[in-house]
Amino acid sequence: xxxxxxxxxxxxxxxxxxxxxxxxFLTARERTRQSLPERxxxxxxxxxxxxxxxLADFFRGTIQTFAELGRLRRDNQQLREEAADLRAEQEELxxxxxxxxxxxxxxxxxxxxxxxxxxxxxIGRNPxxxxxxxxxxxxxxxxxxxxxxxxxxxxxxxxxxxxRQDSSDVLLVNDARAPxxxxxxxxxxxxxxxxRTDGLCVVTPYGRSADLRVGDRVVTWEGSAYFPPxxxxxxxxxxxxDNFGVSKQGILETNVDFHRLEDVFVIQSLDHVPVTNGxxxx
Amino acid sequence: xxxxxxxxxxxxxxxxxxxxxxxxGFGLKPDLLMIMVISFTLLNGIKRGTIAGFALGLIEDLLxxxxxxxxxxxxTLLGFSTGLLEKSxxxxxxxxxSLLSFVxxxxxxxxxMIIVHSFDQRFTMFPPLGRLLALALLNxxxxxxxxxxxxxxxxxxxxxxxxxxxxxxx
Numbered sequence: 001x002x003x004x005x006x007x008x009x010x011x012x013x014x015x016x017x018x019x020x021x022x023x024x025f026l027t028a029r030e031r032t033r034q035s036l037p038e039r040x041x042x043x044x045x046x047x048x049x050x051x052x053x054x055l056a057d058f059f060r061g062t063i064q065t066f067a068e069l070g071r072l073r074r075d076n077q078q079l080r081e082e083a084a085d086l087r088a089e090q091e092e093l094x095x096x097x098x099x100x101x102x103x104x105x106x107x108x109x110x111x112x113x114x115x116x117x118x119x120x121x122x123i124g125r126n127p128x129x130x131x132x133x134x135x136x137x138x139x140x141x142x143x144x145x146x147x148x149x150x151x152x153x154x155x156x157x158x159x160x161x162x163x164r165q166d167s168s169d170v171l172l173v174n175d176a177r178a179p180x181x182x183x184x185x186x187x188x189x190x191x192x193x194x195x196r197t198d199g200l201c202v203v204t205p206y207g208r209s210a211d212l213r214v215g216d217r218v219v220t221w222e223g224s225a226y227f228p229p230x231x232x233x234x235x236x237x238x239x240x241x242d243n244f245g246v247s248k249q250g251i252l253e254t255n256v257d258f259h260r261l262e263d264v265f266v267i268q269s270l271d272h273v274p275v276t277n278g279x280x281x282x
Numbered sequence: 283x284x285x286x287x288x289x290x291x292x293x294x295x296x297x298x299x300x301x302x303x304x305x306x307g308f309g310l311k312p313d314l315l316m317i318m319v320i321s322f323t324l325l326n327g328i329k330r331g332t333i334a335g336f337a338l339g340l341i342e343d344l345l346x347x348x349x350x351x352x353x354x355x356x357x358t359l360l361g362f363s364t365g366l367l368e369k370s371x372x373x374x375x376x377x378x379x380s381l382l383s384f385v386x387x388x389x390x391x392x393x394x395m396i397i398v399h400s401f402d403q404r405f406t407m408f409p410p411l412g413r414l415l416a417l418a419l420l421n422x423x424x425x426x427x428x429x430x431x432x433x434x435x436x437x438x439x440x441x442x443x444x445x446x447x448x449x450x451x452x
Contacts, residue, residue: 016358023351028401034347041344048293049301056305125304127296127342128353129311129417130395130409135300162347169347176404177348197395198410199309259309 030177032146034162042135046167049124050137057262115228116269118142122261123167130197132158132175136264139166147226149267155232155255156180156220157264170264173233173254174199181221182233187211190221193233193252203236203250212239212250228267284439291318291432292338296345310413312420314428315342316390319361320382321429325436328365335361352397356390376426383425387418 034042120142124135138144140163150157150170158172171178174195182193182203189211192204203218216236220227236250295314303311315338323331339357343350364382371378391409399407 017355020351020355024349024355024397024401027348027350028398030348035344038344038347038350041341045293045296045300045345048297052297052301053305056302060306124300125311126347127299127311127313127315127345128394129313129413130391130398130405131346131348133347176406177402179404194404197406198413259304 030161034164038162039164042164042167046123046135046137049135050121053121053123115267117265117267118144120264120266122264132172132195132199132258133161133169134172134258134261136168136170136266137166138266139164139168141165143268144168144266149227149231150264151231151267152256152261152264154257155234156227157256157258157261159226160266168266172258173256174201174258180227180233181224182218183221184212184236185217185219186213187216191218191250193218199258200237201234201252201254203252204242205247205249208247210248212236212248214239216250218252284435287435287439288322288334291435292341295428296341300345310417310420312424313387313390313417314424315339316357316360316386317379317383317421317425317428318432319357320364320386320425321379321432323361323364324368324379324382324429325433327368328362331361331365331368332358333361335359349398349401352394355397356393359393360386360390376429379425379429380422384418384422387421388414391417 118138120136120138122134123137126133136150144160144163146160146163148160150159156173158170158175158178161169161171163169172195173180173193176195176197179192179194182191183189184191184203184205187210190206191210192206193201194204195201203212205212214236218233218236220229220231220233222229232255234252234254234256237253238251239248240251241247242249292315295318299311299314319331319335319338322334326334335357336354339354342353342357346353364386367382391414395405395409396407398405
């Protein structure tokens with residue numbers, strides 16, 4: 001191929017630069033639907049991700065089992081005893097549940113219905129180290145939709161971003177694009193939880209004279225647009241002045257260890273889940 | 283390099299980067315695609331290296347779910363700048379891709395975060411230093427391995443071409 005003149009190459013580079021900048025601008029905000037190339041590429045990659053994830057789990061599991069063989073017998077005995085205790089406790093709780101239903105009915109409150117959840121497996125992560133999203137193996141075919149809350153046994157995981165036919169992306173709590181409205185359990189003070197690139201979150205109280213302490217547990221707020229109330233988000237690990245020195249902010253470590261997360265649940269039954277077209281978040 | 287082999291290597295790198303490394307659990311994902319761009323450019327020169335940077339960056343972008351064009355831009359630049367260096371360094375030494383990956387990770391991540399921050403201020407402008415250095419080190423450790431794999435495939439196809447030429451001559 002003939003060498004192009006220098007000026008022409010510069011013009012081509014400038015045009016490519018401008019086109020890419022435009023694309024970044026258009027896709028920086030949350031979108032309701034992914035483009036065809038994105039969906040197609042995810043479709044090709046997902047089966048391989050599933051296989052490799054399975055293999056990685058198998059190897060990790062096998063190595064762990066051998067390493068822990070000695071401890072398993074002792075744990076087994078201990079767990080049997082704990083199970084017996086828990087059964088007794090469960091019977092007691094069942095008594096209180098019935099009593100609660102009876103009293104709520106007497107007061108005219110609506111019964112809280114159990115949440116409809118779809119269990120799903122984590123099959124992939126965002127290729128970047130600075131964006132916190134992961135891919136799960138369920139999509140629109142299983143009834144999932146954008147913005148549905150995602151939780152695990154440990155607490156809040158995040159909410160659904162792009163939903164494809166057979167897989168979806170989850171915007172994690174520690175991604176800056178998925179702020180959550182929370183409350184500090186001890187003081188019932190409302191706060192905003194926003195992700196940071198180092199995997200932690202910044203907790204900003206709405207009131208200036210906020211009382212934040214290390215060890216405070218932050219849970220989802222009753223008025224959250226996406227999440228059922230009372231789910232654990234995480235614990236405050238340090239408290240510092242904000243950049244302007246005016247008010248306090250806390251640094252929160254999420255309850256869920258995202259590096260080890262394998263199974264998640266998508267909550268389907270919230271009555272109203274808004275679909276945002278601009279800046280998402282609580 | 284044969285485009286089929288390059289596609290297979292890319293697929294393997296993506297699956298390892300998104301599904302295997304996050305799962306074995308040390309919290310950092312090596313940027314295998316970045317190491318591939320550097321190694322490929324060292325072996326093929328500036329022009330093909332820049333094109334490879336563009337293609338691999340675009341693939342990574344399509345899988346990232348946002349900021350599409352960002353990796354395309356940073357990885358094209360990476361291919362181009364590695365290509366500028368390629369002629370003036372002795373790159374048969376396997377420590378060269380290692381060193382370039384270390385420096386490349388830092389520059390690449392800084393540029394990446396600055397652009398992300400300029401489009402969405404909720405992100406910080408700079409990546410956390412400790413994580414950045416750990417990532418650069420991880421990439422530097424893996425770079426010789428990936429470089430050798432790509433060089434091996436290149437040599438295989440080069441021998442194949444030579445063989446074809448010789449058989450045509452006789």
